[in-house]
Amino acid sequence: MSAQPDRRLPVLSGGVVTGSAWWQRATIYQVYPRSFQDSDGDGVGDLEGIRRRLAYLAWLGVDAIWLSPFYRSPMADFGYDVADFCDVDPQFGTLEDWDRLVAEARRLGIKLILDYVPNHTSIEHPWFSASRDGTRRDWYLWHDGSPEQAPNNWVSVFGGSAWSWDERARAWYYHAYLPEQPDLNWRNAGVRAAMRDVMEFWCHRGADGFRIDALRQTIKDRLWRDNLPNPDWWEGEDPYDALIPVFTTDRPEVQDVARWLRATVDSAAQKDGRERVLIGELHLPIERLMAYYDSGVHLPANFHLLKTPWEPAAVAALVESYEAALPTNAWPNWVLGNHDRSRLATRLGQRHVRTAAMLLLTLRGTPTLYYGDEIGMQDVEIGAELVQDPWERRVPGKGLGRDPVRTPMQWDETPHGGFCVAQAQPWLPLARDADSVNVASQRVDSSSLLTLYRRLLALRRSEPALSIGGYRTVAATDDLFVYERAAGSVRILVALNLGSHGEETEFDAGGGTVVLQTHPERAAPRRAGAIRLAAGEGVIVRSQAPG
Numbered sequence: 001m002s003a004q005p006d007r008r009l010p011v012l013s014g015g016v017v018t019g020s021a022w023w024q025r026a027t028i029y030q031v032y033p034r035s036f037q038d039s040d041g042d043g044v045g046d047l048e049g050i051r052r053r054l055a056y057l058a059w060l061g062v063d064a065i066w067l068s069p070f071y072r073s074p075m076a077d078f079g080y081d082v083a084d085f086c087d088v089d090p091q092f093g094t095l096e097d098w099d100r101l102v103a104e105a106r107r108l109g110i111k112l113i114l115d116y117v118p119n120h121t122s123i124e125h126p127w128f129s130a131s132r133d134g135t136r137r138d139w140y141l142w143h144d145g146s147p148e149q150a151p152n153n154w155v156s157v158f159g160g161s162a163w164s165w166d167e168r169a170r171a172w173y174y175h176a177y178l179p180e181q182p183d184l185n186w187r188n189a190g191v192r193a194a195m196r197d198v199m200e201f202w203c204h205r206g207a208d209g210f211r212i213d214a215l216r217q218t219i220k221d222r223l224w225r226d227n228l229p230n231p232d233w234w235e236g237e238d239p240y241d242a243l244i245p246v247f248t249t250d251r252p253e254v255q256d257v258a259r260w261l262r263a264t265v266d267s268a269a270q271k272d273g274r275e276r277v278l279i280g281e282l283h284l285p286i287e288r289l290m291a292y293y294d295s296g297v298h299l300p301a302n303f304h305l306l307k308t309p310w311e312p313a314a315v316a317a318l319v320e321s322y323e324a325a326l327p328t329n330a331w332p333n334w335v336l337g338n339h340d341r342s343r344l345a346t347r348l349g350q351r352h353v354r355t356a357a358m359l360l361l362t363l364r365g366t367p368t369l370y371y372g373d374e375i376g377m378q379d380v381e382i383g384a385e386l387v388q389d390p391w392e393r394r395v396p397g398k399g400l401g402r403d404p405v406r407t408p409m410q411w412d413e414t415p416h417g418g419f420c421v422a423q424a425q426p427w428l429p430l431a432r433d434a435d436s437v438n439v440a441s442q443r444v445d446s447s448s449l450l451t452l453y454r455r456l457l458a459l460r461r462s463e464p465a466l467s468i469g470g471y472r473t474v475a476a477t478d479d480l481f482v483y484e485r486a487a488g489s490v491r492i493l494v495a496l497n498l499g500s501h502g503e504e505t506e507f508d509a510g511g512g513t514v515v516l517q518t519h520p521e522r523a524a525p526r527r528a529g530a531i532r533l534a535a536g537e538g539v540i541v542r543s544q545a546p547g
């Protein structure tokens with residue numbers, strides 16, 4: 001609770017969380033395993049590579065890693081098409097490599113969050129073969145009919161009809177994504193039990209939580225009703241958006257799936273005392289996101305910052321409406337980048353990477369960082385002949401492909417940025433600036449972006465006001481977004497200039513000590529009174545009420 005209610009300001013939202021869970025205090029770092037570190041010279045990142053880089057993540061100061069899928073997969077969607085949920089793909093290593101990763105992570109105090117893919121399997125999963133030949137028919141979504149006419153108008157996220165005809169089964173099967181990713185039928189008790197076993201397998205083998213892939217899509221309308229045309233869509237946009245997916249996403253029964261998953265991790269926790277977090281991938285408007293808290297998802301992923309204009313009024317309005325919509329005791333979370341969206345340095349521009357870091361790591365709620373954003377990696381243009389992502393292949397030229405944001409991590413100035421040995425061919429090309437934009441050079445530079453991230457993470461860990469304190473907006477002017485985090489007698493003021501014109505803007509911080517600046521070379525008074533911030537600059541000011 002705020003020690004000194006200030007009548008000029010709106011009430012703190014949240015207050016201080018007592019008895020907070022590890023995932024509320026944590027910062028999560030997303031690793032895309034193909035692209036983090038190759039250890040065996042095949043140009044594809046692997047689990048052993050990640051293990052070798054854990055010391056870096058511990059040094060950086062993150063608390064948990066979320067790993068995109070590394071299960072056995074024919075890689076039609078680079079691991080999001082799973083052929084065996086309980087094994088490691090040979091490209092990524094072995095189950096023993098996983099065990100070694102767990103041991104090292106535990107030693108360093110880093111939690112491991114797995115990507116759990118309940119909505120679909122690979123077409124090569126044995127369950128799908130059994131479904132095609134009729135022994136487990138009801139495990140997937142089949143529709144009889146003639147091969148000429150798809151059952152309804154549902155479309156795939158990755159382009160084209162969401163139905164494919166299967167000659168062996170003489171029926172259509174539904175796939176929200178690729179034809180190589182048939183959707184499971186979550187109304188089937190056998191599917192639910194088998195997928196619970198998968199979760200239990202990984203809980204037992206060291207998982208500290210799960211990011212639930214494509215959760216909103218797990219249940220489809222029983223009556224196969226057509227989706228409705230979207231009046232706001234026009235030719236040339238993402239074809240998936242031509243229809244409003246009311247009958248294929250966020251159906252009320254998805255909440256039952258969420259409850260089932262939560263019960264599964266809770267019962268695992270009862271056995272071994274390790275609390276596990278569930279993060280839901282849910283591209284939904286704020287109001288609809290909130291229902292998932294009630295059904296037990298700890299962190300329904302909040303992607304709204306990815307789409308909000310980088311302007312104080314817009315960002316402040318988002319934070320406030322999100323805070324206001326949160327159910328009691330629901331814990332917020334924020335995302336500024338992932339393996340599906342343009343990188344923040346490219347999206348917002350180089351000028352704003354530092355205020356973006358400061359915002360993400362000082363808002364109330366669990367932040368997720370995307371690998372490489374801490375050094376300012378940019379989207380890398382991929383020549384047509386090098387395209388890997390099936391989305392780009394199926395819907396080319398619309399900027400939907402995700403290869404540009406999945407290029408190898410830039411570690412140092414050696415060949416291939418230290419991602420793989422010189423003789424190897426990385427699966428995606430490195431950024432051309434990897435020689436200069438990399439971990440090694442930024443680690444030793446006290447004014448680098450990486451150093452800023454590290455300082456922010458350290459400050460967040462040492463200041464309860466930042467990790468678990470309340471939030472309130474102080475001001476949103478043309479250029480400045482100013483807010484306060486508070487716990488006990490400590491008040492942390494964060495001021496960010498999100499504007500883009502050259503002039504400095506001044507504001508009165510009302511005293512306190514400047515504890516962090518986005519641009520340390522800028523002379524700011526140690527005691528904060530009037531502070532001047534140019535576009536892209538931010539400061540954090542700490543004050544403590546006497547007594």
Ligand code: GLC
Pocket residue numbers: 077080081117177213214281339340
């Ligand atoms: C999620 C993942 C994306 C993947 C898709 C299908 O949206 O984030 O990368 O392609 O699900 O599994």
Ligand code: MG
Pocket residue numbers: 037038039040041042043044045046091
């Ligand atoms: Mg490898």
